[in-house]
Amino acid sequence: MSTHHFLNNIFPSKNFSTEELETILPKFKQVKFAKNDYLLTEGNTENDYWFIESGFVRSYVIDTEGNDITTNFYAAYDIVIDWSSFFLRNPTRENIQALSDCVCWQLDFDTFQFLFHTIQSFREQGRTTLVGSYFTLKNQRISMIADQAKERYLRLLQEKPHIIQNISLKHIATYLGITDTSLSRIRKEIAEA
Amino acid sequence: MSTHHFLNNIFPSKNFSTEELETILPKFKQVKFAKNDYLLTEGNTENDYWFIESGFVRSYVIDTEGNDITTNFYAAYDIVIDWSSFFLRNPTRENIQALSDCVCWQLDFDTFQFLFHTIQSFREQGRTTLVGSYFTLKNQRISMIADQAKERYLRLLQEKPHIIQNISLKHIATYLGITDTSLSRIRKEIAEA
């Protein structure tokens, strides 16, 4: 294992002993996805998750009217996982697709379970990551209720500028819960102000 | 410990050994809340969570315009917890209030940590519960984007009829992301149909 491994960013030595890292890091396998490849498709149960070293990924669902709704964007250092499919071992409703060529580090469920039940710091970090996702999602739900579309866009712009710059308007629009037409007008309004 | 303890519903013997239950159950403390009591208030870090034996509880946040927005309802057998405040040890934005007199079973963070790191089945169950909450929240977010207010109301009616029967219209309305005026009209429309 090289001393400058991508995964050292994910598992920093301040949180893990050398011995723990020697157990954890070799369990991850580097995988590459080409643009438009699917990491997961509706109806399947997710058996792996990934950390992104480079590239962009999007997850989406198809609603009852057949509309594509973006549920999340993922970029370098993010974890790509459908928490409920991975942990509850249920078929997912989500599609997860590479928006560009990607380099990822993959771990499968059984290996995750082994590390989770063996290494205390690993499960602490896993729990923290999941709770962090929960927190983000809860704030998004509140924002859908309390904020106007323009405010939601401005917040995204501030929090994830790399998303706005790399991802098509229509995908950002469904993520914000508006139409591409509206988002185009919001952008115009901001540009003119 | 009596053989017919409320907590046996939460920790069923099919998932836990007798020995494990003898470790877990006595750690919970029965607490009672009177109607309108707060279990948690904004700005504080949650150090306990509860299972509800009886009663109704509501959590809400105050948005930037000072509006009260219901984030969740809790009834018998539900876990009452602010996941992010409890696990990330951060001050919460939520207020959690008893809507009726309640009997609850309480566990504090340090005891949780002890059980989580000691008992495998305890942490499996904890993870499953958290992931279940995540799943529900994600579906609510998608529903806010994809469904009309009436559909969201009808789904709530179907999934949690006890909520509709016990909780005031205005609290249900903010939970669904609409005004009480709109919800009143939706109810009328459904009644007339």
Place this chain on the structure above:
DNA sequence: TAGTTTTCTTGTCCTATGTCAAGTTTTAAT
């Protein structure tokens, strides 16, 4: 049991955002 407060309903009018459709610009492919 009257009085007060809260909850719920209903009317009128308004606004943010959606729908549809026609262009324009950008990107991708041969």
Place this chain on the structure above:
DNA sequence: ATTAAAACTTGACATAGGACAAGAAAACTA
């Protein structure tokens, strides 16, 4: 380079749901 396909913009119009206000009906309270 040429064409085809996406992505984006813009206009005209429609609509779900919001804002405000006045009553009616319940639910507490003294």
